[in-house]
Amino acid sequence: MASLNVGNLGEYLREQRRAAQLSLRQLADATGVSNPYLSQIERGLRKPSADVLQQVAKALRISAETLYVRAGILDEREREELETRAVILADPSINERQKNVLLQIYDSFRRENGFAPGPDADVKDDADAGPRKGDEAGTARNGDDAGAGATEDQDPHS
DSSP states (O other): OOOOOHHHHHHHHHHHHHHTTOOHHHHHHHHTOOHHHHHHHHTTSOOOOHHHHHHHHHHHTSOHHHHHHHHTSSOHHHHHHHHHHHHHHHOTTSOHHHHHHHHHHHHHHHHHTTOOOOTTTTOOOGGGSOOOTTOHHHHHHHHHHHGGGHHHHSOTTO
């Protein structure tokens, strides 16, 4: 895990708040976190919880994972892995089965390169789960077993 550098986090938050053109009071209103507490975080006097960082990230429209890394809650490799997984899971152009297969391949490459699979690596193996709506490959897969004797059993009365 990354070492704690609360001052660096505070400076970064102040820069991001100013870039968003928000006062401390406006940020406090947007996050539900008190103005004095946010001020202490910015000055490096307090270490915020992951929940507070998430609220701040949402209000500033920045990545919560970046704040977690700066606060020492998450290390850089974990952040990169989470972002990779998030991109795969958020892609609307591929179905759930394809997403799971991609994540399984990603995990196998990480293991091959000496990295342990990530926190979401317990993704279900959907290869045996059967077809999903709109999953044409799944339909063909299920037809393999059923089609083996189809020529003999097509019409039992003929």
